[in-house]
Amino acid sequence: MITAQRSSSGSSHSPRSPSSQPYLSISVTDPVKLGNGVQAYISYRVITKTNFPEYQGPEKIVIRRYSDFVWLRDRLFEKYKGVFIPPLPEKSAVEKFRFSAEFIELRRQALDVFVNRIALHHELQQSEDLRTFLQADEETMERLRSQETGIFKKKPADLMQIFKEVQTKVSDVVLGKEKPVEESNPEYEKLKNYIFELENHLSEAQKHAYRLVKRHRELGQSLSDFGKAVKLLGACEGDALGKAFSDLGAKAETLSVRLQKEAHQLLMNFEEPLKDYVRAVQSIKQATIAERANAFRHQCELAETIKLKEINLDKLMLTRSDKVGEAELEYRELKLESEEATRRFENIVRLMNEEMVRFQDQKTLDMGIAFHEFAKGQARLANNIADAWRSLLPKLEACSS
Amino acid sequence: MMGSENLDSEEAHMYASREEMENLVLDEPSNNNNGTKSFSDYRSAMSSLADTHHPLSSPMAAPADSDPLLTPPPFRDFRNPNVATDNSSYIEPPSYSDVIFSPFDENAVNEINGVDSPGRSSDSSGFLSKSTSSSSDYVKITVSNPQKEQETSNSLVPGGNTYVTYLITTRTNIPGHNGSEFSVRRRFKDVVTLSDRLAESYRGFFIPPRPDKNVVESQVMQKQEFVEQRRVALEKYLRRLAGHPVIRKSDELKVFLQVQGKLPLPTSTDVASRMLDGAVKLPKQLFGESVAVAPHEVVQPAKGARDLLRIFKELKQSMANDWGGSKPPVVEEDKEFLKKKERMHDLEQQLSNASQQAESLVKGQQDMGETMGELGLAFIKLTKFENEEAIFNSQRARAADMKNVATAAVKASRFYRELNAQTVKHLDTLHEYLGLMLSVHGAFSDRSSALLTVQTLISELSSLHLRAEKLEAASSKIFGGDRSRIRKIEELKETIRVTEDAKHVATGEYERIKENNRSELERLGRERRADFLNMLKGFVLNQVGYAEKIANVWAKVAEETSAYTREST
Numbered sequence: 022m023i024t025a026q027r028s029s030s031g032s033s034h035s036p037r038s039p040s041s042q043p044y045l046s047i048s049v050t051d052p053v054k055l056g057n058g059v060q061a062y063i064s065y066r067v068i069t070k071t072n073f074p075e076y077q078g079p080e081k082i083v084i085r086r087y088s089d090f091v092w093l094r095d096r097l098f099e100k101y102k103g104v105f106i107p108p109l110p111e112k113s114a115v116e117k118f119r120f121s122a123e124f125i126e127l128r129r130q131a132l133d134v135f136v137n138r139i140a141l142h143h144e145l146q147q148s149e150d151l152r153t154f155l156q157a158d159e160e161t162m163e164r165l166r167s168q169e170t171g172i173f174k175k176k177p178a179d180l181m182q183i184f185k186e187v188q189t190k191v192s193d194v195v196l197g198k199e200k201p202v203e204e205s206n207p208e209y210e211k212l213k214n215y216i217f218e219l220e221n222h223l224s225e226a227q228k229h230a231y232r233l234v235k236r237h238r239e240l241g242q243s244l245s246d247f248g249k250a251v252k253l254l255g256a257c258e259g260d261a262l263g264k265a266f267s268d269l270g271a272k273a274e275t276l277s278v279r280l281q282k283e284a285h286q287l288l289m290n291f292e293e294p295l296k297d298y299v300r301a302v303q304s305i306k307q308a309t310i311a312e313r314a315n316a317f318r319h320q321c322e323l324a325e326t327i328k329l330k331e332i333n334l335d336k337l338m339l340t341r342s343d344k345v346g347e348a349e350l351e352y353r354e355l356k357l358e359s360e361e362a363t364r365r366f367e368n369i370v371r372l373m374n375e376e377m378v379r380f381q382d383q384k385t386l387d388m389g390i391a392f393h394e395f396a397k398g399q400a401r402l403a404n405n406i407a408d409a410w411r412s413l414l415p416k417l418e419a420c421s422s
Numbered sequence: 423m424m425g426s427e428n429l430d431s432e433e434a435h436m437y438a439s440r441e442e443m444e445n446l447v448l449d450e451p452s453n454n455n456n457g458t459k460s461f462s463d464y465r466s467a468m469s470s471l472a473d474t475h476h477p478l479s480s481p482m483a484a485p486a487d488s489d490p491l492l493t494p495p496p497f498r499d500f501r502n503p504n505v506a507t508d509n510s511s512y513i514e515p516p517s518y519s520d521v522i523f524s525p526f527d528e529n530a531v532n533e534i535n536g537v538d539s540p541g542r543s544s545d546s547s548g549f550l551s552k553s554t555s556s557s558s559d560y561v562k563i564t565v566s567n568p569q570k571e572q573e574t575s576n577s578l579v580p581g582g583n584t585y586v587t588y589l590i591t592t593r594t595n596i597p598g599h600n601g602s603e604f605s606v607r608r609r610f611k612d613v614v615t616l617s618d619r620l621a622e623s624y625r626g627f628f629i630p631p632r633p634d635k636n637v638v639e640s641q642v643m644q645k646q647e648f649v650e651q652r653r654v655a656l657e658k659y660l661r662r663l664a665g666h667p668v669i670r671k672s673d674e675l676k677v678f679l680q681v682q683g684k685l686p687l688p689t690s691t692d693v694a695s696r697m698l699d700g701a702v703k704l705p706k707q708l709f710g711e712s713v714a715v716a717p718h719e720v721v722q723p724a725k726g727a728r729d730l731l732r733i734f735k736e737l738k739q740s741m742a743n744d745w746g747g748s749k750p751p752v753v754e755e756d757k758e759f760l761k762k763k764e765r766m767h768d769l770e771q772q773l774s775n776a777s778q779q780a781e782s783l784v785k786g787q788q789d790m791g792e793t794m795g796e797l798g799l800a801f802i803k804l805t806k807f808e809n810e811e812a813i814f815n816s817q818r819a820r821a822a823d824m825k826n827v828a829t830a831a832v833k834a835s836r837f838y839r840e841l842n843a844q845t846v847k848h849l850d851t852l853h854e855y856l857g858l859m860l861s862v863h864g865a866f867s868d869r870s871s872a873l874l875t876v877q878t879l880i881s882e883l884s885s886l887h888l889r890a891e892k893l894e895a896a897s898s899k900i901f902g903g904d905r906s907r908i909r910k911i912e913e914l915k916e917t918i919r920v921t922e923d924a925k926h927v928a929t930g931e932y933e934r935i936k937e938n939n940r941s942e943l944e945r946l947g948r949e950r951r952a953d954f955l956n957m958l959k960g961f962v963l964n965q966v967g968y969a970e971k972i973a974n975v976w977a978k979v980a981e982e983t984s985a986y987t988r989e990s991t
Binding site for chain 2: 211215218219222223225226228229230232233235236237239240242243244246247249250251253254256257258262265266269377378381382384385386388389390392393395396397399400403404406407410411413414417418420421
């Protein structure tokens, strides 16, 4: 079992395990804004520490940008069908938000998690594309990046293909032909339903988590305003009471700052992991399940085609046509193709099952950590609040005596 | 207590006409302070209920029955047996979170108070040690049982003109009232009348402002919500009146609370009679030269049709004042007063600001509680889902973790809501005092108008004297005297005499009002200090208590999930 390390907030860790143990540890750090105007973007330092023999050396540092990560994800997706490729953080649509400190930090964290999850995965970590990503120089990377058309970046021809497929499906249904070919595996059905429903539940939870972050900020703001108003009122009153007001106002302002800090923590350590969970489930839904459906259909189509070819071949053999040889060749080729398609499909099925187990384990761990951080944060916040207010009591007591 | 003693011996005064009440007012000594305990009565009558005009009153303020504050000593002993009847005592519990458990103490508290307001949810105001009544006398007023009634006479439309009456129940042990518990039915118009009569009789006092007359359609007037809002507002108002050390003993209030049937106070909307009065006076005022303002009239500011001439004169005078005309002789400690006025204005501004920010704080807390609750519910749904669909143990483990978090979130959400309900009550003090500023304005304007009256009379006197001198000079030139002129001089001298009397009365009134202002300002200062201190303490204690509770809830979850951090590092 290879242990890869997860690094946090930009600091590179020295490997925990001794050098004999294989390790692959990556950290995404140091976001820097490059370029100007519309073409401005953020670049990150990606630091790899490893003792894998396939790698060039124990440590390597490269500069990468978001679209490089997208390239990696798309490549992995092509090559490792059936595997749950870790999700990427979204592209930001809103211009002015793109370079806010918070957004940049969230994205950096998410990219770090992304790349380390790949490093953790027993199959994905062996990917050549990963090695390229982690080691290639920037020019090479740029060249590769501009070539790539992954499943998420369909070429027009592919789009036509998809369109045709949809067309046939529709016309089949309209003409009363059989439904489009789909697996009729009850277990798989259950899994699909699970994924779809899970996404809904998770999205709702994530939505509320995001709102909770906002509420912390809002409460912080109103505490601050309240504190200021109370201080002014105290100035009106004067003497001991006035001082009491002013102390209270000051405390309120202090707590306001504390609340803003907690809002940030909540965002990074609770809302973001939930968001990540949603992304992962969406990725399974939109990509993995789709891939499996494609593979299944492909397999079925080939099986259909082969049957036709068999019939045709028999016919040709009976009529002792000179096209027999050609037909036989075609048939054998198709047979191979079909076997390949079946293999591919079955591979996806197998992988998906394995991945599901791994995914569930992973998510329990991820959520466990997120919950822990959440609870810890809330407890700490509440204690800070209690302490702050409590400190006022002796003075208030003194006032009334 | 003199007023009430008079009332005892002369029960006829219960049905006092305006004139008789004015006499009572003039008879009353200028010092109205009851001594040390009065301010507690005043403040204790301030219901800690969110005002009906308070935008946050409907969603979440727990309607407070603040009457615990009006109860006799046994209640106080229950809460704090070691304390002498002194407002500065305070509860110091070992763990503040216990203090806030008033929701569970409600029943005990209510039993002691014999709370009987129908349809009011019991609540937890008990631990707020606002300036509670430490004296043994109390007046407890409840407004309940709104009913529709019909205007019997004057209805042009059959079945039209309905109005609502409220049952007003008073419990008291103050001597001078008939019995210790009595009820009457009153409508809102009666309250307006009461308020107007009090304003006339208690010039210079900080009279609690009455609820607004809402000008709405008659349909809305009868909607339950509106009626309920009004009931609450009326109760608050009457309790405040009963809490004012001087006003609680007024005949007007007594009459209002006790006399069955039609309210025997002259109504302000008695337009017909006023018009008549005015009409009768008008010719004399227009044509008569030597119409003096009768002494008994100067105890009221000029207003309405009756006092056309007086209004005109006083307007002239105030213009003269403004343009720096003759310096009014009655301007003593003006500077001192102006300073205080300035301070009141300042206070009002800051109160308004603080009141607004308090509302936004309350909203922030409310939103926090709501969202926390929604988060909890979302996780509960997730938990249920995962458990139902679980194939792997990891799912079950995750579901269990989620459940802990969800439960904690829901609990925390409840605590936020409770915290907020209490916060509303504490910070309501700000709103209350802001509302009180209206009374202060009223009292200060009483003073100004009284001063204006005096100044007007003084000016008038001086012009009368001038005329008399001229006449005398003219008539002395004629040997044997000028019959008609002599007569005029006599008339003038009579007018001067009457005007002198009026001036004396007006000056006395002005002095009285000044003194009322002064004593009220002092009382306000004392009570405000005490109340604000209580507010601050209550607010802080509340925050501490609930923060502790919320911290405990989350600490537990952190403990339950602590295994995860160890695994990941």
